[in-house]
Amino acid sequence: MSETSPARTPRRARVRAPELIGKGGWLNTGDKQYTLADLRGRIVVLDFWTFCCINCLHVLDELRELEERHRDTVVIIGVHSPKFVHEAEHQAVVDAVERYGVEHPVLDDPELATWKQYAVRAWPTLVVIDPEGYVVAQHAGEGHAHAIARLVEELEAEHEAKGTLRRGDGPYVPPEPEPTALRFPGKALLLPSGNFLVSDTTRHQLVELAQDAETVVRRIGSGTRGFADGPAAEASFSEPQGLALLDDGSVVVADTVNHALRRLDPTTGEVTTLAGTGRQWWQGSPTSGPAREIDLSSPWDVAVFGGRVWIAMAGVHQLWAYDPESRTVAVAAGTTNEGLVDGPAAEAWFAQPSGLAATADRLWLADSETSALRWVDPEGHVHTAVGTGLFDFGHRDGAAEQALFQHPLGVTALPDGSVAVSDTYNHALRRYDPATGEVTTLATDLREPSDAVLVGDDIVVVESARHRLTRLRLPEEAVRVESVAHRTQRAATEVAPGRLRLDVIFQAPAGQKLDTRYGPSTRLLVSSTPPELLLKGEGADTDLTRELDLNPAVSEGVLHVSAMAASCDDDPANQYPACHVHQQDWGVPVRLTEGGADRLPLVLAGMDQDA
Secondary structure, three states: OOOOOOOOOOOOOOOEOOOOOOOOOOEEOOOOOHHHOOOHEEEEEEEEEOOOOHHHHHHHHHHHHHHHOOOOOOOEEEEEEOOOOHHOHHHHHHHHHHHOOOOOOEOOOOOOHHHOOOOOOOOOEEEOOOOOOOEEEEEEEEHHHHHHHHHHHHHHHHHHHHHOOOOOOOOOOOOOOOOOOOOOOOOOOEEEOOOOEEEEEOOOOEEEEEOOOOOOEEOOOOOOOOOEEEEEOEEEOOOOOEEEOOOOEEEEEEHHHHEEEEEEEOOOOEEEEEEEOEEOOOOOOOOOEEEEHOOOOOOOEEEEEEOOEEEEHHHHHHEEEOOOOOEEEEEOOOOOOOOOOOEHHHOOOOEEEEEEEEEEOOOEEEEHHOOEEEEEEOEEEEEEOOOOOOOOOEEEEOOOOOOOOOOOEEEEEOOOOEEEEEEEEEEEEEEEOOOEEEEEEOOOOOOOEEEEEEEOOOOEEEEEHOOOOEEEEEOOOOOOOEEEEEEEEOOEEEOOEEEEEEEEEEEEOOOEEEEOOOOOOOEEEEEEEEEEEEEEOEEEEOOOEEEEEEEEOOOOOEEEEEEEEEEEEEEOOOOOOEEEEEEEEEEEEEOOOOOOEEEEEEEEEEOOOOO
8 A cells, every 4th residue: 555545544553562672772761771561551652763864863853842742651762773883883872862962762773673673664764652562653754743743642542541551751861961161063163363163063052262272262152952043142053063254254154953044243243044944944845035935954064155155955965055145045956865966966966965165166065974075066067076875985095986984074175175074983084185086094083073174284173072173283194094894784675676566655644635736745756776776667756656677687786765745634624734744765775586575665654554
């Protein structure tokens, strides 16, 4: 079944929930370990996430209201399921839980044991377990908080009546705060005064440091998550990241979780909003117009290039640009599809661009999910210097064609035309030289470096997970590093060569129906790596079921599937029904094997009745 629009709530399928297993143990529980039996009587929402994934971070924010409103009946549990090797390190998960303000228990599952038990195929995936321990719903991607909230209310009423609902305090125990001057800083900027401006991301502030990169001169922002303009002490941010200096001396701030660009006047400390509404951009929203009227999606970095402020729009895998003269904003490159495709701006694919650096003739970008260094030329064409795609990463120097990064978040232009790359998950500072096509390592033993700024002969690195700026002398010789190459740890799905039925399961939430007022309410886009894997079935269409023809001459590859469905409240009396967009991208590693599966189900929302 690919889509349904029932007039009344169907009887829910019930599957016994597998146990929660994770070698890394539990976080945010005061060192207590939990089983599902301990949670019986509560509604449990499992959030399968990994901290590199921007869609996972969006879901963390979506769940905050549900978490607060139903605190006595609902227990949200983050199941951390790593993509990158670094994300399997326990301390890295501990850091991420604090960095992103996760206020619920987290199970650290470095070996993907629980992920496999629940047959999860995508980050993020949400699974709802009722008070009797049965799985009653599964949702992949973003935009499902409203549907889960409605389901929670149904389950509360049902199990209250049955006597199987247990109210009370949840298992969450907050960690003790650490007294550091910075807390998981994101980006830094050298001010004309010689001081540094740093985005103190987890504390929702900007911090000005003296020229020693340590002494705090002042803080800008209340320190409480919020979205308010005003003087330095009253303005508020939500996990700010990128910073760029404009010609008039003001600073543009990528206010990431507020989905906005802010302006700081360094002289007065006054903060105003340049672009964004505070709402997250969704498919179908306007992609250009007056900057204060257009929704953005997790802007992660900013840089001035060609007279415009370019924006690494991590949330939708695009580059946008803000024009200070006309005060407008528009998409500059990218399709919203996640991947690595070069070419004209309108056809290029990115994967969570997170760092920008401009020179006279190139806009460099760290494309984090493809572990790639890429650049845009003045004509708008996109090129890749280093990186091959979503599933290959590591630490390997040498010729650019075979060199590897691991989830870089920052890039810094150097005076000789080369660039320094903050190779975040390798804890290293790397260098790429376009003149020679070589990648080298400048420094190791950093801790999640996320940005760097040049100061004379020194480079000052934002060591995000050490909560500090670290000054290094730019070395004349590279550091020798043992080469390592990795592929994603996810097991490949064994499928039969030839005909494969792809089913994206979407069931409209109770009380809603598919929104067909403006044409088809669903979209399915399919492609593959390598392209030769698909003999038939690639491209875009509106049906959520598709017949694929897999090339028997290709032994393995990745199917890239992007699905979207829009649903609205099913109430004829309501002239303005609330509508919601559900969307998810899957990268499914497949291995062609005789006797393998001839059907590939991907759950967008609901339960796979044919499983």
